[in-house]
Amino acid sequence: MEDDNPTADDADHPQNHQITYSRRKKHNSQSPQIIPDSTDSSPRISQSSVLWLLFFSHTFTYDIRNLPDSLLLEIISRLPLKSIFRFKCVCKHWLTLISQPSFSRFYFSRILTANASSSSVRFRIMYRYVYVSKFKDVLDRFRPEIYNSSKFSVLFLSSFEEQQQSDQFKVLAVSNGLVLCCLLGPLIYYVCDPVTRQWVTLPRGRDKSSNTHPIFFGEGFVSRINEDNVLTSYTVVRVELVNVRTNYLSLEVFSSETGKWVDYKLPCPHPIGLMKRGGSPISFNGILHWFVYDYGMVAFDPHKDPKSCRLIQFPEDREVETDYKHEGLYRLCDECQGKLRFFEVAHDSWSFYCFSMWVMKDYEKGEWCSEFKVSRCDLSTSDPELNSWLRKATFLPLCFHPFDLDIVYLRCVELACVVSYSIQNKRLDVASRPIGVDDELTWRLVVPFVIPRWPTPVPIPPVPKKVVKPKVAHRHYRSHKVYTRF
Template sequence: MERGKNTVSLPTDLILEIFTRLPSKSVARFRTLSKHWASTLHSPDFKKLFLTRSSARPRLLFAVERYRYNEWFFFSSPQPQNRYETSLPLEYHTKFEGDVCQYICSYASGLIYFPFVRIIDKEKPLICNPITGMYDDLPIRGCSRSRGFLGFDPIDEQFKVLDFHSVLTVESGEPEWRDTEDVSVDLYHLYHRCSNAGICINGVLYYLAQTYIEPSFVIVSFDVRSEKLEFIDASCLNDHVEHPSELSLVNSQGKLGVINCKCADAGGIELCMWVLEDVKTQEWVKCVYTLPQNEVLDSCEFKVAGVAATGEIVLCMKYTCDPYYAFYFNPVKNTLQCVEIQGFGAKFDATVEKRGVVYGIVDYVEDLNLNDAEQLKSSISQIKSLCSCCQKGGQHNHNIEEEV
């Protein structure tokens, strides 16, 4: 029998189904095969199908900062699909070097925003795709350093940055800062922003603030589409929290949640979560959970990564180490799942100087529209950093296998 006589080509629908199960970087490579595949894999229908499939298997995104070296690394790992999974692989994505100063990064709908990055010949805010490494720098607000948060409007599909009462729409061309016309901005002189990162939920950006006189917690709410600012009373947190850094803002089933972790009186770890049940009435509901005893969790420093769509509260070890673990607490069943994330490696924590601080982000979904975003034009791996100490810049080797 002649070779190839019974060769049967696969149906296009089946091929597209296979492509939807690949990482976005692999899809990008297959687009270069031919004009036909470039057109097919760039089509809106395929992008929508890919997003649907990706949403069904969300990932845990890790942003790792090695501040002694002015380095940021981005990794991701699958989230467990069942309670029996005890280990999951880690995938490296990209890295950049640049002095980020003291301002924490902000995340919204697949993009990372750094309010202030010092790179060669410029000091600007920066927005990037942590999976592909594509980025663009943004203009500084007036003469001051930006310290804003990133938000996303799912209706108009627009990213915007809020810095106090100034707004910048992230788009191709030359974006410019502008002041909001909301009358509530007059209240800004009564509040100061806390250092906690903001969170965007269903097109609304939230961040934590405190009053200057008789300090009390408030939540600043910003509707990304209408650009309307509101202030939500959060004085329920006053008697339970000593410092704002103890609090984490989370998306709790589509509602704003605030979580505080502390040691329980009877031993172990206690999670206090306040959920904003009704924005109009500003009604908060408090839940207190005592986590089941776990030798690994009880012996390490950890941070709240968020609340998964499944309702599990996700905790991550604060520093890179080997082995490294993430923890999934189910408040309904009162169960704690300890999952080893394999791949950080021993080199990250060989010394205190080399270890990295880990920021976890739950339910990360790959979106091909972000890969093709017109405003992201440069590769973050080509960034040249500017050392704030010696003011010397240079191109760095970005081989993760050699440097980590």
Template sequence: MITSNTASSSLPFRILYRYICESEPEDVLNRFRSESYSSSGLYLSREEHKAIKFKVLGVSNGLILGCSLGPLVYHVCNPVTRQWVTLAKSTKTQNFFAEGFVSRVNEDNLVTDYTVVRLEMDHSVVRQEMLTSFPDYLHLEIFSSETGEWVGYRVPCPFQIAFPKRGAGPICFKGVLHWFVNDHGMVAFDPYKDPKSCRLIQLPADRDVQSEVTHDGLYRLCDACQGKLRLFQVAPDATSFYCFSMWDMKDYDKGEWCSEFKVTRSDLSSSDPELESWLMKATFLPLSFHPFDLDIVYLRCVELACLVSYNIQNRQLDVACKPTGAIDDLSWRVVVPFVIPTWPTPVPIPPVKVVIPEIGPLRVFNG
């Protein structure tokens, strides 16, 4: 367990490592011990040399969507109430993944329903090199807690779609799911909107596109934070003129971004002597935005094998976590920020579809 307390958040939160060695949901929930809720902080739980059995797929309004691996089974969990619900199994192909998770709350801030969206990516990921053209539709499978069933959709798009080779779950912003696509943008889909449709949102044109292509988006962090959709980009090469750059979405409907800053390495500072000595040459990978503080971004420092926080206002980097184990694979793809709720939100239980077997003709036997 890696911990670091910060004074800037109002609720306790964690940055979760998506992959867990436990297989049962109740064992996974044991990772959320009650003593961890008393203070805010950054938490990363990792176990080396153990088989991965559970994956955290997404979070929404205090609920966690996860799946048990081998065979694939989905669960929705509340770590505070320790309640978990196992979703009905889908009869569709296993080519569906890159799952998105969205929930809605009422005026009392209680979750009323949730939706899981699975995206089929076999055409664009597995056989991408063999394709001369890409599909102009989204093939989705959607589970609703209100119906308790999976429903397949083929959603037409006004453009051809090619997803990155390393598919990842979507970004959720204002209830809309956004998957990265290879034409330097995101495809957006609102699961609660009818008729079903999607749109393309381009990323800022003045970002480092070549780095994004070369490193498959590894040095790019895009997520929602305090009602804002923002993009934070790190230069992978220490010789690059700009080190950190950030954009905020100015107009979501028009897809317009606004550049917030571009800073050089000489602009950076640190109160930690060791980190200060590495600022001009260290490699940083973006991990997560602070869920409450718009001025804080968390990154991984490769050379020092630690997690650091970057303060946007004073351009200062500080060590946030010093891990006890290896963090070689940590990136935004394998972690997810999770705010631990203080209210006991129950998990809505989907209705169970009862299948009544056909009854043959009545046969009467005389004794």
């Protein structure tokens, strides 16, 4: 990302605000040609002729400072995001204009209006694991250029050859344009903005202690934005893995406002067992939900005081035995357009209902409402190959479309492809044939990644103050520093 601050020369010299064309002589030049168009009897001037006329026209000067701000905003807001931030360096006025919160609001409203009338898809289903040696190489896999295509795809961030390497990063969660990643062994967390390529390294938590060695997993990630779409803070939550059922939820919470990890041990109304293969928790209204056996989910609000947790049951008429036996492989529970949805797929071809879905009707009471139940005979597709497998194919849910309540994405195991299911039309279509094949491709291994519409500066956590201990004879203490990297 280029420097957002204009140089002194660019900002102070008035000639930078002017566009000047001057008359020059050119030997052996040809006069402009009128090129007739075969489809139109009216004469047209070629592009080279227009440039020739401009080149040889009388000198004129236009001061772009006379351009109204309203017109300037209309022009700049239609440029690519990278160009917009480059144009901050044109002059101080442009820097101020683009940096104002009102410009980001205007940019957002225009993008939302354009997307409402466009069928382009601005997100990808992203494979969680990245096999590279350094975190800056992870950022290279998020280059905005790779998302320019409007076609849907599953984005595999690593090639098959790279997956043979020992270094391994994992994409844990996304929130308001920020991405939470970690390096596996040793466990190091990173928060980054893939557009600006800014990133910070979080300090180590309790796992750095030599006395206790807890195992943490199920990292959750939530962030807050203000009315001007400016991100103000973020919170990372991770739970301690316990091999037995317990009446407590043990977790650690990191806040960008304090720069510290804080331990919590919250009582639960019933003994719970966290699903080890549950993946990252789902976020709904800023509340994190981890999947547990028997009950459904345990919820924790990191911004609510006093800290507490609650149990939320899944729909009672779901396939309980299948959900328990396959550890949630055939169900998908996530937020979509402000709604908490539970989508279930039959694990065998002889089940009467193939797809079922429930929507949370009352979150405080934990009440679900059945939306539909569809049999295989109701399904249709225009793809010949998929049609031949329609009555016996195995489908695994992946994710909901983040902008369209009608679309659910699933993996067809037999064809090794991703299909989109239209709830309204009961129609299946091949959405993407993945780059590479992963036999374990499920919602646990993918995360829907929405292309950020506007850069999200990463809030920099404060560095905790170093505790000065009194000197003790014949002993030396080393200070431990926490570094924040960009």
